Amino acid sequence: GAVVSQHPSRVICKSGTSVKIECRSLDFQATTMFWYRQFPKQSLMLMATSNEGSKATYEQGVEKDKFLINHASLTLSTLTVTSAHPEDSSFYICSGQGDDTEAFFGQGTRLTVV
Amino acid sequence: QKEVEQDPGPLSVPEGAIVSLNCTYSNSAFQYFMWYRQYSRKGPELLMYTYSSGNKEDGRFTAQVDKSSKYISLFIRDSQPSDSATYLCAMSWYSSASKIIFGSGTRLSIRP
Numbered sequence: 231g232a233v234v235s236q237h238p239s240r241v242i243c244k245s246g247t248s249v250k251i252e253c254r255s256l257d258f259q260a261t262t263m264f265w266y267r268q269f270p271k272q273s274l275m276l277m278a279t280s281n282e283g284s285k286a287t288y289e290q291g292v293e294k295d296k297f298l299i300n301h302a303s304l305t306l307s308t309l310t311v312t313s314a315h316p317e318d319s320s321f322y323i324c325s326g327q328g329d330d331t332e333a334f335f336g337q338g339t340r341l342t343v344v
Numbered sequence: 345q346k347e348v349e350q351d352p353g354p355l356s357v358p359e360g361a362i363v364s365l366n367c368t369y370s371n372s373a374f375q376y377f378m379w380y381r382q383y384s385r386k387g388p389e390l391l392m393y394t395y396s397s398g399n400k401e402d403g404r405f406t407a408q409v410d411k412s413s414k415y416i417s418l419f420i421r422d423s424q425p426s427d428s429a430t431y432l433c434a435m436s437w438y439s440s441a442s443k444i445i446f447g448s449g450t451r452l453s454i455r456p
Contacts, residue, residue, distance in 0.1 A: 273448040335387035
């Protein structure tokens with residue numbers, strides 16, 4: 231099946247710094263990318279939806295200036311957590327979907343802000 | 345009320361047992377129903393994908409959708425220890441580029 235590669239799998243950063251997470255579709259063109267956040271023992275909560283070449287659509291309550299999403303090509307989307315704080319510590323998961331495909335999920339990034 | 349309700353478990357059954365996982369939902373506009381399996385600290389992987397009402401079988405897994413009751417189920421036959429994971433139901437309005445709403449997930453443990 232199709233593969234979505236997400237990096238890094240784990241990152242620890244200091245409070246106040248920014249962290250970039252990459253999501254690549256390896257063998258299909260992801261016209262739409264979804265970014266989720268998952269807290270321990272909770273479900274995936276959609277943060278934003280992005281289409282290649284256009285601005286992301288953020289879910290209610292998600293700060294677009296804090297979580298910067300770039301979807302510059304059909305195979306790459308990035309999520310940058312700016313000025314990270316301990317409450318941003320979570321498991322971030324991307325998902326890529328083509329025009330006629332199901333959504334394929336990355337392996338997730340465990341972010342810890344200390 | 346959450347759009348998708350799922351019992352978080354944990355659910356523990358002996359190897360070989362039949363497992364039944366369920367979700368209810370409130371939005372009758374959902375058309376596509378999925379079950380994902382998620383191992384600890386990994387991204388979810390799609391197990392079953394069903395459109396509208398009915399049953400779908402794939403090996404040891406059977407998915408059922410009852411739109412009239414807004415109720416979906418996943419059955420696992422001959423359960424194996426390797427089936428131990430969190431199972432997330434999910435649903436969406438359209439097949440492509442559509443926002444997916446997830447249940448909270450049920451933690452399943454299969455005892456050898």
